[in-house]
Amino acid sequence: MAELTYREAVSRAIAQEMDRDPTVYFIGEDVAAAGGVFKTTEGLMERFGPKRVRDTPISEQAIIGAVMGAAMNGLRPVAELMFSDFFAVCWDLIANQIAKTRYMTDGQVALPLVIRTANGGGVRFGAQHSQSVEGWAMAIPGLKVVVPSTPVDMIGLFAAAVRDPDPVIVVEPKVLYASKGDVPDGEIVDELGAAKVLREGEDVTIAALGAMVPKALEAAERLSTDGVDAEVIDVRSLVPLDTTTILASVGKTGRFVTVEENPRLCGWGAEVASVVAEERFFDLDGPLVRITTPHIPLPAADALEDLAIPSVDAIADRVKKATMD
Amino acid sequence: MAKTSPAIADETVRLDMYRMMQEARLFEKRAQDLFLEGLIKGTSHLALGQEAVAAGFAAALRPEDLVFCTYRGHVHTLLRGAPMAALMAELMGRATGICGGKGGSMHLTDVSHGAMGSYAIVGAHMPIAAGAAWAAQERGTGQVVVCFFGDGTTNIGAFHEALNMAVVWRLPVVYVCENNLYMEYTPIGQVTAVEHPAADRASAYGLEPIVVDGNDVEAVHETALRLVERAREGGGPALVEAKTYRHGGHSRADPAKYRPEDEVKEWLARDPIPAYRERLLASGVDAASVDRIEREALETVDRATEEAKAGPFPDPGALETELWADGGSAWRS
Numbered sequence: 001m002a003e004l005t006y007r008e009a010v011s012r013a014i015a016q017e018m019d020r021d022p023t024v025y026f027i028g029e030d031v032a033a034a035g036g037v038f039k040t041t042e043g044l045m046e047r048f049g050p051k052r053v054r055d056t057p058i059s060e061q062a063i064i065g066a067v068m069g070a071a072m073n074g075l076r077p078v079a080e081l082m083f084s085d086f087f088a089v090c091w092d093l094i095a096n097q098i099a100k101t102r103y104m105t106d107g108q109v110a111l112p113l114v115i116r117t118a119n120g121g122g123v124r125f126g127a128q129h130s131q132s133v134e135g136w137a138m139a140i141p142g143l144k145v146v147v148p149s150t151p152v153d154m155i156g157l158f159a160a161a162v163r164d165p166d167p168v169i170v171v172e173p174k175v176l177y178a179s180k181g182d183v184p185d186g187e188i189v190d191e192l193g194a195a196k197v198l199r200e201g202e203d204v205t206i207a208a209l210g211a212m213v214p215k216a217l218e219a220a221e222r223l224s225t226d227g228v229d230a231e232v233i234d235v236r237s238l239v240p241l242d243t244t245t246i247l248a249s250v251g252k253t254g255r256f257v258t259v260e261e262n263p264r265l266c267g268w269g270a271e272v273a274s275v276v277a278e279e280r281f282f283d284l285d286g287p288l289v290r291i292t293t294p295h296i297p298l299p300a301a302d303a304l305e306d307l308a309i310p311s312v313d314a315i316a317d318r319v320k321k322a323t324m325d
Numbered sequence: 326m327a328k329t330s331p332a333i334a335d336e337t338v339r340l341d342m343y344r345m346m347q348e349a350r351l352f353e354k355r356a357q358d359l360f361l362e363g364l365i366k367g368t369s370h371l372a373l374g375q376e377a378v379a380a381g382f383a384a385a386l387r388p389e390d391l392v393f394c395t396y397r398g399h400v401h402t403l404l405r406g407a408p409m410a411a412l413m414a415e416l417m418g419r420a421t422g423i424c425g426g427k428g429g430s431m432h433l434t435d436v437s438h439g440a441m442g443s444y445a446i447v448g449a450h451m452p453i454a455a456g457a458a459w460a461a462q463e464r465g466t467g468q469v470v471v472c473f474f475g476d477g478t479t480n481i482g483a484f485h486e487a488l489n490m491a492v493v494w495r496l497p498v499v500y501v502c503e504n505n506l507y508m509e510y511t512p513i514g515q516v517t518a519v520e521h522p523a524a525d526r527a528s529a530y531g532l533e534p535i536v537v538d539g540n541d542v543e544a545v546h547e548t549a550l551r552l553v554e555r556a557r558e559g560g561g562p563a564l565v566e567a568k569t570y571r572h573g574g575h576s577r578a579d580p581a582k583y584r585p586e587d588e589v590k591e592w593l594a595r596d597p598i599p600a601y602r603e604r605l606l607a608s609g610v611d612a613a614s615v616d617r618i619e620r621e622a623l624e625t626v627d628r629a630t631e632e633a634k635a636g637p638f639p640d641p642g643a644l645e646t647e648l649w650a651d652g653g654s655a656w657r658s
Contacts, residue, residue, distance in 0.1 A: 023464075025463065051463065056490065057486070057489060057490060057493065059452075059486035059489065059490060061452055061482060061483045061486045061487075062452040062455065062483070062486035062487055062489070062490040063452075064452070065449070065450075065451070065452020065453045065455065065456055065483065065486075065487065066452055066453075066455055066456035066459055066490065067456060068452075068453050068456055069452070069453040069454060069455060069456020069457035069458070069459065069460065069470075070456040070457065070459050070460040070463075071456075071460075072436075072441060072453070072456070072457055072460075073391065073456075073457040073460035073461060073464075073466075073468070074460050074464050074466075075459075075460045075463065075464070077456075077460075092446050092449055092483075093449060093452070093453075093483075096446050096449065097444070097446070097449050097450075097453065101442065102647060102648065102649070102650070103427060103647055103648050103654075104424060104427055104428045104432045104434070105424050105427075105428060105432070105434040105436070105442065106424045106425035106426075106427050106428070106643075106646075106647050107646075107647035107650075107652070108424070108434055108435070108436040108437075109434065109436060109441075109442065110650055112650075141648055141654070141656075142648055164650075165649075165650035165651075166649050166650050192658075193657075193658030194658070237658075239656055240655060240656060240657055240658040241656060241657045241658065242657070242658050243657045243658075244658065275657075
């Protein structure tokens with residue numbers, strides 16, 4: 001067991017899979033010699049050589065296209081998209097090509113590839129380097145999407161993504177790169193499509209994702225002093241979505257709250273809430289509640305960004321109100 | 326433009342290229358007829374008049390090589406060896422189609438023959454082809470990737486990103502621009518900064534500018550052999566501009582009235598298929614052999630059409646299959 005930062009967990013995850021499988025390659029902008037702009041890939045080039053860990057030009061279409069083509073021809077490539085906001089400059093390759101090709105060819109083409117990307121706000125980068133875009137990927141049939149919230153989940157879910165025969169987007173909340181957690185020694189492999197109940201409770205189910213998970217846990221601790229016993233679920237995987245765990249929890253608590261970093265409209269919580277409403281309506285003791293960023297681009301100033309993204313205070317207040325309905 | 330049309334020494338190859346062009350032409354004309362009969366729905370983008378580019382390259386490739394093409398890709402897929410009946414059935418929306426009816430005209434794919442897909446978003450396949458070549462290079466497979474695209478592609482970003490990366494990584498990929506003078510409906514010269522949309526960009530990536538007569542199957546074949554083998558030996562990528570002409574419009578919806586009559590007339594007179602027939606005869610191939618190829622090509626298309634027509638429509642159960650590698654499409658666990 002060792003305590004690792006999330007950023008150290010990223011490089012350990014990649015190293016674990018590259019060590020195991022010689023067909024795993026890793027490319028991206030500044031990922032090799034520089035070790036990544038977030039220092040998440042330090043030491044990988046030295047360990048695996050400049051061909052398996054390779055710097056690319058600033059050409060996101062070429063990067064994503066390259067991993068698709070390589071996956072069609074015998075590699076299991078991993079691409080880093082430096083900021084998830086850059087999905088917008090290579091979305092054709094992701095949404096039209098990678099996501100659809102297996103279906104369009106009736107299964108002739110398998111695409112075992114992974115795209116990892118730094119996502120979300122909290123680091124004062126402004127509107128074009130802070131978005132939470134996991135919902136974009138979730139909306140396209142043919143993409144699997146996971147969002148690890150701890151160092152150990154980063155390793156386990158990344159390993160599961162690399163070993164999966166389908167394209168997987170691994171969304172890393174960049175505000176968590178400095179966070180720490182215990183990581184067992186040895187190989188770590190998790191599974192896609194499994195949410196985790198992080199805190200058991202009887203009064204309300206809080207489903208959170210990514211950087212909102214530690215905030216939801218802290219809010220739950222605070223709520224417990226006010227006599228509200230919250231269950232906290234780390235959703236972890238948007239596609240496949242572990243509706244079993246979520247619905248079972250709602251069946252027990254009768255109340256459901258999502259905590260989402262994304263702007264309001266069409267966030268992942270809207271889909272999850274619709275499933276709860278369709279399938280557990282008669283178990284509910286009150287309205288569904290979605291806590292999100294307002295429907296705005298994220299501002300850069302710390303005072304404004306902190307107002308925009310759901311805070312521990314805001315989560316605790318909204319959940320408390322909801323349980324009093 | 327290269328003026329030489331060197332005779333290809335091997336008569337088997339020459340006759341095979343003639344057969345390929347005949348089959349490609351008759352297949353697409355049949356597809357046009359079936360559309361008019363209501364048996365083919367949707368849209369399609371025919372390569373009538375451009376067959377020499379596909380045939381000249383197809384004859385230069387090995388079975389393990391990979392080809393990427395565009396929505397104007399019936400011919401490239403067919404000439405890689407994809408079964409004609411399954412291609413026709415795909416156009417007709419049948420379960421026996423090469424993609425089970427899920428792809429359609431713009432997405433014909435036959436991985437088992439190295440036809441790695443027809444890409445319907447302009448330029449998308451340029452970096453994908455580079456990626457396939459990267460895997461070939463790293464795995465040491467000896468494969469060469471050939472990527473066909475239209476002149477319009479030269480003005481989209483993916484074209485430039487892919488060429489740059491292919492050169493920097495010295496990838497075994499040959500990019501082939503089929504310059505048919507029109508990007509969809511608009512003359513390519515009207516919207517492009519240079520005269521030769523692909524070749525004039527080559528030097529920006531340190532590549533040799535190559536323009537070849539795309540209606541001369543032997544010139545195409547000679548160029549293909551040189552560049553494919555160079556790529557196979559580690560010589561890196563190439564960019565070829567093959568000048569050709571689309572006999573019809575951009576797609577079914579387009580009567581192509583925007584093209585000057587004398588231009589159309591001039592290019593129809595340079596139809597690559599009758600021109601090659603004449604050259605074969607002039608070089609001493611007997612007329613009976615050429616006639617037989619034409620007759621057999623028609624029989625092949627007739628048989629494929631009947632087989633495709635007999636194919637069943639997709640079973641409703643197929644709708645939600647093959648999104649994932651487990652064969653299904655579940656989004657929840």
